[in-house]
Amino acid sequence: MSYKTIVAIIQTPKDSERLLHAVMPLAARLGSHVVGVHAEALPMPMTTGMGFPDADFITTASELNRKRAAELESHFSAQCADSAVASEWRAVESFSGDSAVAARAAARTADVVVASEADPKETTHSADLDALLYDTGRPVLLVPLAGMNAGPFGKVLVAWNGTREAARAAFDALPFIMEADETIVVTVDADDELSSSASQLAAALARHGAHVSVSALKASGRSVADVIAGQVAISGADLLVMGAYGHSRLREFLFGGVTRSVLERMPVATFMSR
Template sequence: MTFKTIVAIVQNEQDAERVLDGAIALASRFGAHVIGVHAEALPMPYTSATGFPDTEFLQVSADLNKERSAKLKAIFQKRLQPSGLSFEWRAQETFSGDSALSSLSSVRAADLVVAAQRDAGGDSNADIGSLIYDAGRPVLVVPHAGPAAASFRHVMLAWNGSREAARAAFDALPFMIGAEKVEIFVVDPGEDGDEDDAGGAGIAAALSRHGVKASVAIRQSKGGTIEDAVQNRLVETGADMIVVGAYSHSWLHRLLYGGVTRTVLRSSPVTAFLSR
């Protein structure tokens, strides 16, 4: 298994460099085609004092959108042209102006999506959570800090025996096969997922047959949250990638208690690979 089509979600200038760093590094490793996706919001009409649509405002908004989209396209092309990779740029105008939500038709025909971690308090973030939920394809989330990488030395798989965790584990095989070490990290085994493999032994054996150097670590939350246990383990082990089965809890559980997916999207210190 490998990644031959990679979609880069380019929402704004702040995202562009770190997303393209990751996408280009990965595409160079796997010989992949890169598709840059960006969306601008359709200008919404406002009524003037005379009761008619403010056409001047619409025109100014449309011009600003075109200028911003053209600038991002230029950044994308400047980065890709010297790489020798095949690439294309897809710009759209949608009601939301969200490059993640507007990219679904592109990502469903891709092997991997690369996106930026949300900026705390940012008002122009792409909705990566909804993209992961609806895409049907794995998403690699580049963190705020740290170098973009095409391969990872130590991968941590957050395992709870769920369907989503299983999907993520096998989607991430190209990274885990090349890693020096893969740790299957289990918190409170038996409380979630499939009782037959709540402790991770079955998935460890399956991954090992692919040549993955897999081991299992089990922890009890002891009244803390699973999210804290996962974050603490990342720091303890020095892992440089986390693999997560996204949204394996019900919406009500996530609403009341949060979840690993949300924590990873907002504050993971390392590259995150999410699939569901």
């Protein structure tokens, strides 16, 4: 098993630099085909002071959009050529201009989607990562703002709560887990049933040749997200694997949750499935 088709979500020039620095070594190592997807927002009609459509504004906005898309495509193509990676570019125009939303159809035919962590300073230009997690059925590798290692991940931390989403993530991440020097299956405040399933997961992953251990953690008054982030730091893990949105998106938005907390404060490269 390997990731032979990768969809790369390229929302902004900043995204492009950080994302392709992560995607190119990965694609070259795995012999993957990379599909770059970028969306520009359709210019919204404006009116002049006389109430007539402002044709000059629409023309100027369209030209700026085409110029930005062309620059991103040029950078993408150059990076792929330098890394000897097979690739294709898909640029679209949409009302939202959201590259993640525009990439949903392409993502459904890929092995894995790679996107950048949302930058809190760029709220108007961030891609909708929830659209990828909820609407594609494919795993998503999120590159943190600080970037990620170019080589194989050395230590993988699997956050295990026994849910369908966690199971999807663990096995979707097998190519990374098999490359890693060490994988740690982590539970938080586990009962006997969850502890048993964590051991069974470790054994299943080990049958693929992975080097796996289990770590049972106590929350001790902390949130699960804080416990996981702390363990990532203590263990030196460079990839976090977890299920996404075990609760509804509305519930996580209203009351918080592990997925939402990790998306807002990503400790390392994070691999999510739902």
